[in-house]
Amino acid sequence: MSLARISDVAATGVPARRSRAIAPASGRPWTFYVLATLFTLYLLALYGPMACIYILSFQDLRGGLVFPMKGLSLHWFIDLFTQVRTGDVKGSFERSFELAIIVTVLTVVVSFLAGLGFRIRFAGDTIVFYMMIGSLVAPGLVLGIGVGLIFNAVGIDASLFTSALGAQLSWTLPFGVLVMFAVMSRFDHAWEEAARDLGASPWQTIWLVVIPVLAPGLVAVALFGFTLSYDEFARTLQTAGSLNTLPLEIWSMTLNITSPALYALGTVTTIVSFLVIGASLGTIAFIQKRREARAPGQPGGAA
Amino acid sequence: MWIADDTLGMQGKGLTMKQVKESTNALTRRKFLKGSAVAAGAAVGSGAIGGFPTIWAQEIKDIELRHLGVSYSVVKAIGDQAAKDLGFKVTMQNLDTSAAINRFITQPNSVDIADLEGWQAKLAVKRGVLQGIEAKRIKEFDNFLPIFTKGELDGHKIPRQGISPYEALYIEKPDSTELHDGVTEWLTNVPQVYNADPIGYRPDLVGHPVTEWKELIDPKFKGKAAILDVPAIGIMDAALCFESADLIKYGNKGNMTKAEIDFTIDKLIELKKSGHFRATWTTFDQSVQLMTAGEVIIQSMWSPAVAAVRVKEIPCVYAPVNKRGDKEGYRGWCNGMGLMKHLAGKKLDAAYEYMNWYMSGWQGAFVSRYGYYSPVPSTAKKFMTPDEYTFWYEGKPGPEEVKDPYGVPMEKAGTVRDGGSFVERVTNISCWNTLMDEAAYMNKRWNDFKVA
């Protein structure tokens, strides 16, 4: 417990800089090499099957989902964005993407607020907490049917941005709030008190102090919100209404066809994510440089 | 068909469009729409005309039909063509069979046209989510093959193990909740696509022609065989195997007793424990992968999947498992369009138009090029080249290269379709996809097989 205190205080003092590591200045310890190898292997395992996807997506017309490679062409990329044969990959991708963005934003906001709420011991907090845990663990297939039934009973047609949105949030929010727990335990209340002493309003405290300090955590919540929504199947199955999300479309497509267009989609999403990540890292590096140039010696921002 | 204004894309080929053009010229420049059911109705009596009002183009454009079903039956390309020809919006949605039937039952208002197999029609009728379809408003109804309307073909009675399309076709009154045995004026669904499923195998690796189901469970294919993992139809494939190997004689493969289910599952478990099955498959895609990747050399398989393996330049044959007495034969399936109960007024009229469009040939030709059949081959024929019809329906060598619905070459010139002609294949169907009375028990036992 005392260690936790110490670390809290220290973490507050140096919120962002990781200027000192375990390693002695003289050189890297043997553990570095072991762990670097482990990390590399992990990345290899992560990207190994992905590499198969990338390669196989460049087959021609005769291509299948397994090796050996049949021909070399951009056929499936063109197919992805033009043909109707492969199902509505493009449309469902766009819908899934939009839905995931909305789910992400709502997950971040609602989880953040709930995280603030759970810092307070209030009457009934345990009920809310276990309600959230229940929502995390209850089987989505059955809940989805339940949501569909309720919408039908009320007379609202199930659709992506009503029932599916809600059903997905009931899945992403517990993740979001729990991640906020991990993130907020890193936050020292002295910050807030200091802000209040300086005359900041509660909203200013949150906006100018809490959010910047918790920003990396909020990014993690967003990451979970996005992937969980983008991949969601069980809860969306009976709540999506008459337009499919990408996972639903892919699943029903596989009942009928076999097509490397799926792989082409994997390749495209990977390229796009690399571009986005590259751009964001570039921006962060640029901002840091400018800050350092302006105020040398100052810790670079709260993230 | 709708007689549409010329902004609606008249480049389409065939009879429908020709008529549309002629009629458009004959009409005033006001965009006037009229249902073909008027013509159909005139033939059967003036009552039908009153029931089918003239609709303005503007109103038609606002109509959207939501057609929901499995992806091999509810095809986006077909929906797009229908929308183009008819002038209203068609949204095709694909889900798997399980999700689809749950949608029909639990959210009936979220669907307009339900794509149903016979057993799903039986369930949907029972739950009262469908409305009866008036047979006389289906223009081509008299040209339907008697497989559907009378349960026979060329004098052969079509077997009724499982739920045959004929068995699931009629209800007594538009709001009946039980299927009716015998011809009536009211339909549960309009059949639109069907086929006969057999075994597929790799001739290069199996080494001899396969014509019997028992080959699938022959120990010489240990570790190289697969079976379909959809309980309701997987168990029928298994039953065909065990019957073929003289292990058991079923009363009705499509509606087994508990004892028959136990025997079948125990036998499957025995096979699984001996390492006979390399895998089981759930989707078309998986079955193709298993075959192309050399994981499996013989398995129960859907006919276009066999073709899909061949497109990848890997030899694969659809075994002609013709009936021998009570044994062997194909497992048949059929999907049809049902009208959801909430449809009324103009939307209901549009739904009838849509179904009539389906039967007018374009869709029939489309699914035929995929290896499936149209219930009205006479109209499908008009949209196929003579060579195509020869190949797909008559079972004779196609003089030209055979192409799939999207123009991708499937078979070389001179190939004969596996399983022979349409009549040969269809008359050798021995059972149909089904939902057994003991479905709950069967599912439980199927899961025993899975975890064994």
Added chain:
Amino acid sequence: MAHSAAFKRSLAGWAYVAPLVVILIPFFVLPLIAVVAASFFETDGFGGLFPAFNLGNYTQILTSGLTFNLYYETIKFAVLTWFFSILIGFFVAYFLVFHVKNQLLALGLFLLCTVPFWTSNIIRMISWIPLLGKEGLVNEAFLKLGLIDQPLEFLLFSSFAVVVAYVHQLTIFMIVPIFHAMGRIDKCVVEAALDAGASRFDIMRLIIVPLSKSGIALGSIFVISIVMGDFFVVKVMSGGGSASVVGAFYEDISVLQYPTAAASAVLLTIILVLTVGLILSFVDIRNEITR
């Protein structure tokens, strides 16, 4: 006075969690009530439900050997996945937090771990097939190297393949919370311990693990509840050779056997809530953030 302060606190707490509650009630609580109700009903076998209020569905499930087998299989996968994802997730997070000195590089490497997750789950799962299959890359490579003379069949359509696919998909859910928990450990503490002569092992045991246990607990909750609630991976990667709890009631639902499916769902929910409760009894993550 004390009363009104407590009241004010509660009000503030409820105000913060209100959006969460407003979403969970219609999309979790109400459907759950429907499910619980259905679990006491009877069916005509064709999707029709009749209120019966008996425990028949539960006794049927609880007395069936199948239930036991299904849970055994599912728990086996959950435990194996949990074990490997902790092992990998913990050390990957440790590496990123303590060994990568450049913060931008650490962030970049972290994001590199997340890129595959922008590709749909299903695609990522089937991407193992060209790699692990009988004629897949791994077998081809081993054959060429002369390590084996027969393709290894256990690589695909096996429990091995299921665990591989799960670990592939879910380790990120372990990395993220552990990464955050470790991030708050001050390096000064570690350095002080080093200066005081503590061994690496002691530092790991006495500082790193205790201080990142909230992350480990959260990651465990995520991984276990996802695996226990999934059926897709087992269905595809085991080649249908195995079944899962959710997979079994998916089959029930497909023939409209709602009451038994509902009863299984309720049972699974109870078991998982208890599991999460058990994990939280070791690590009180609530307590760590409460003021």
